[in-house]
Amino acid sequence: MASRVEFDRQLKMNAAAQRHTGLILPEITADRRKKRSTLHRFRNSLKQNICVEMLQGGFHRSFSELFFLLNSDQDRRAAAEPGSGVRLQTPLDEQRDKLETMRLHLSRAEQAERTGSWSVVCEQRLILGQYFSAPEDLWLSLHFYHSCADRERGGRSRPATEARACLAELYLQQGELERASQQAELCLKRAEDDGWLDSAGRPLRLRARRALWRIYSRLAEAPLDTADYNEALTLLHKGYSMAAESEDQQIEAEASYRLGLTYQSAGEHDTAKQFFDTCTQIYGTLQDADGLVKTYKAMAKSIESEGNIHETIQCLETLADISRSNGLQHHLADAYLRLGNIYYTRSQCKRACEFFLQGYEVASNLEDLTLLHKAQVLVARARAHSLIRKYGADVESATPSALRRLLAWKETRGRQDLSTDSTDNTNTAWY
Structure with missing residues (x-):
C-alpha cells in the first residue's frame, strides 16, 4: 500500500514538473531539431541535398531522371581511358550550378506535365539543352534536346521543332550527316506549316534550310573525292535550292560557287561560268572582295580551258584590280x-x-x-x-x-x- 502511495506521489510530481517547464521545453526542442536539420544538411553531399529537395517537393520523375544522368556521368568517367577522346571535367555531382539548373527546369517541366501544358514541358527541356552548350556537355545537350523533340505529347510544338534544329546543327558538327539531315528535314516540314520563330526571333524554316545546305555540301564531299560528279552535283543542287530559299545571300553565293567548281572539274565549263556569273553578281552586291577574288580566279581557269585567251586576260586584269583596290596582296x-x-x-x-x-x-x-x-x-x-x-x-x-x-x-x-x-x-x- 505504501509503495502504491509513493508511486502516485511520484506521478504527481512529474506532472507538476512538466506543467512548470511547459513554456520552455517546446522552444528548446524546436531549436534542437532545427540545429539537427541544419547539421544534417551540412553533412550531406551536394547531390544528396538536391535529390532530397526534389523528393520533398514531390518531383519523383525529375529525381529519377537526375539520378539517371548522374549515374551516366559516373559510367562515362569510369569508361574513359587516356587518349579515348572523351572530355572529362569535374564530376557532374560536384557542379552546383548545373545541378541547381537541372533541378529547377526538370521540376518546372514535371509540374507542367501534371497540368497537361505540353508546350511548357518542351520549353523547359529546350532551355536545358541550350544551357549545356560546352563541348564536354554535348551528351547532356543531346539528352535534353531529344527528350524535348521526341516526346509523344508536345513533340510537334514550337520548342520541340526548335530542338530539332539544334539537333541537326549538333549532329552536323559531329559529322553524323544522316542524323543531321533527318532532324533538319523534320524541322523544316513543321516550321513550314506553322511559321515559327526560334528563341532568338529567327524563322525556323530559314534556319533549317541553312542547316540542310551545309549538310548537302558535306555529303557531296565523298563523291567528289572519287570523281563521281553526277552524285556530287545532285547533292549540291539540293543544297543550292536550300541556300537560294534561305534568304541569306552569302550562303547562296557560296552554294553557287561550289556548283561552279564541280562543273569545272567535270569539264562542263559553260555551265560552270553561269554559276560563277551568279557568284560575281551576289558578291558584288555584298561588296565581298574575297568572294569576288576567288570567283574570278575560278572563272579565269574555265575561260582559259576553252582557249579564249583574250577573255582570260580581261578576267585576270579584273582580278588584279579588285585585289589592288582592297589590299589583297597575295x-x-x-x-x-x-x-x-x-x-x-x-x-x-x-x-x-x-x-x-x-x-x-x-x-x-x-x-x-x-x-x-x-x-x-x-x-x-x-x-x-x-x-x-x-x-x-x-x-x-x-x-x-x-x-x-x-x-x-x-x-x-x-x-x-x-x-x-x-x-x-x-x-x-x-x-
Whole structure:
C-alpha cells in the first residue's frame, strides 16, 4: 500500500514538473531539431541535398531522371581511358550550378506535365539543352534536346521543332550527316506549316534550310573525292535550292560557287561560268572582295580551258584590280604571275617579264619567301628564253649586223636589260 502511495506521489510530481517547464521545453526542442536539420544538411553531399529537395517537393520523375544522368556521368568517367577522346571535367555531382539548373527546369517541366501544358514541358527541356552548350556537355545537350523533340505529347510544338534544329546543327558538327539531315528535314516540314520563330526571333524554316545546305555540301564531299560528279552535283543542287530559299545571300553565293567548281572539274565549263556569273553578281552586291577574288580566279581557269585567251586576260586584269583596290596582296601577286604565264606561253616574253616583275615586287613587299622564289624563277626563265631566241636568230642569219650583236653580247655576257619583245624584228639590237 505504501509503495502504491509513493508511486502516485511520484506521478504527481512529474506532472507538476512538466506543467512548470511547459513554456520552455517546446522552444528548446524546436531549436534542437532545427540545429539537427541544419547539421544534417551540412553533412550531406551536394547531390544528396538536391535529390532530397526534389523528393520533398514531390518531383519523383525529375529525381529519377537526375539520378539517371548522374549515374551516366559516373559510367562515362569510369569508361574513359587516356587518349579515348572523351572530355572529362569535374564530376557532374560536384557542379552546383548545373545541378541547381537541372533541378529547377526538370521540376518546372514535371509540374507542367501534371497540368497537361505540353508546350511548357518542351520549353523547359529546350532551355536545358541550350544551357549545356560546352563541348564536354554535348551528351547532356543531346539528352535534353531529344527528350524535348521526341516526346509523344508536345513533340510537334514550337520548342520541340526548335530542338530539332539544334539537333541537326549538333549532329552536323559531329559529322553524323544522316542524323543531321533527318532532324533538319523534320524541322523544316513543321516550321513550314506553322511559321515559327526560334528563341532568338529567327524563322525556323530559314534556319533549317541553312542547316540542310551545309549538310548537302558535306555529303557531296565523298563523291567528289572519287570523281563521281553526277552524285556530287545532285547533292549540291539540293543544297543550292536550300541556300537560294534561305534568304541569306552569302550562303547562296557560296552554294553557287561550289556548283561552279564541280562543273569545272567535270569539264562542263559553260555551265560552270553561269554559276560563277551568279557568284560575281551576289558578291558584288555584298561588296565581298574575297568572294569576288576567288570567283574570278575560278572563272579565269574555265575561260582559259576553252582557249579564249583574250577573255582570260580581261578576267585576270579584273582580278588584279579588285585585289589592288582592297589590299589583297597575295591575290594581286598571283594575278600578276598568272598574267605573265599567259604571255609567256604566247612567246611574248617582254610582256611576260613585266608581269613577272610586278609579281616579284609584291612578293618582296609581303616578305613571302615561297612566293618570292617562284617569281624569281619565272622572271629568270622569261628573260633567258628571250635571250636564247634572239641569240639563235642571229646565229642562223649570220649577217654582219647579227655577228656584231653576237660579238657585243660575248663581251658583255648579256648584262644589259632586256629591251625588246621576241615579236620584234630580229635585226633590232638586243644587247
